[in-house]
Amino acid sequence: MSQQAMLNQELFEEKEMSQMGFFTFPQTLTSYPPPFGCLKAFNIAPPPANLTETLFSHPKHREEDSASDFAGPQLLSLHSSTPNLWAWGEVNECLGTKKSSGDDHLGVSAMKMKRIKGRRKVREPRFCFKTMSDVDVLDDGYKWRKYGQKVVKNTQHPRSYYRCTQDNCRVKKRVERLAEDPRMVITTYEGRHAHSPAQDSEDSHHPHSHLNNFF
DNA sequence: CGACTTTGACCGGCGC
DNA sequence: GCGCCGGTCAAAGTCG
Numbered sequence: 077m078s079q080q081a082m083l084n085q086e087l088f089e090e091k092e093m094s095q096m097g098f099f100t101f102p103q104t105l106t107s108y109p110p111p112f113g114c115l116k117a118f119n120i121a122p123p124p125a126n127l128t129e130t131l132f133s134h135p136k137h138r139e140e141d142s143a144s145d146f147a148g149p150q151l152l153s154l155h156s157s158t159p160n161l162w163a164w165g166e167v168n169e170c171l172g173t174k175k176s177s178g179d180d181h182l183g184v185s186a187m188k189m190k191r192i193k194g195r196r197k198v199r200e201p202r203f204c205f206k207t208m209s210d211v212d213v214l215d216d217g218y219k220w221r222k223y224g225q226k227v228v229k230n231t232q233h234p235r236s237y238y239r240c241t242q243d244n245c246r247v248k249k250r251v252e253r254l255a256e257d258p259r260m261v262i263t264t265y266e267g268r269h270a271h272s273p274a275q276d277s278e279d280s281h282h283p284h285s286h287l288n289n290f291f
Numbered sequence: 292c293g294a295c296t297t298t299g300a301c302c303g304g305c306g307c
Numbered sequence: 308g309c310g311c312c313g314g315t316c317a318a319a320g321t322c323g
């Protein structure tokens with residue numbers, strides 16, 4: 077791909093992502109899968125068929141725009157109050173002025189690192205979805221290495237932290253189970269893969285990931 | 292033996 | 308200033 081083409085692609089994705097900053101599903105989440113443009117922009121495979129909720133975040137939202145952030149455990153309260161009408165902004169609107177919940181989700185360390193690296197407090201794009209699954213780590217075609225696990229407050233299940241094993245790929249994901257319904261797994265991707273899933277797989281000709289089958 | 296997981300320590304922002 | 312909290316680090320352990 078030429079440099080210009082790559083630039084155009086970047087611009088396209090940027091535009092696309094800016095349009096989904098506050099992504100809303102006004103209808104039931106049987107409207108699965110979410111728009112493929114979004115998934116493409118994040119360079120991730122589509123969520124599994126039993127996905128029930130989808131949330132998006134956008135890197136343009138800064139720390140000061142706390143309303144844009146995803147509020148971990150608070151997800152539950154929103155779920156019970158306004159099902160199928162989720163967006164990052166709405167999450168926090170529903171939660172009122174509880175500002176800290178938003179920033180907490182990103183984590184202070186992450187903020188620090190962003191600030192060191194590039195002065196501007198810009199967040200990585202994030203994509204979050206909820207699935208009903210027995211396994212915590214859904215096979216999304218990429219290879220992940222676990223680098224931490226933490227029991228977060230007010231939750232019964234620990235949150236696991238994963239990093240993409242690919243060199244120069246700094247994509248992370250968090251996986252946690254809903255306290256309300258342990259069958260539900262919340263997976264949050266942060267960042268965009270700079271490579272294809274096939275690069276991680278030794279037998280890329282046989283994509284065994286059930287997620288890949290959605291392409 | 293390399294890749295990966297586990298787990299306690301540590302860090303820094305935030306609220307009080 | 309202090310304690311809480313979420314996220315990350317890194318050494319030790321485990322597995323194939």
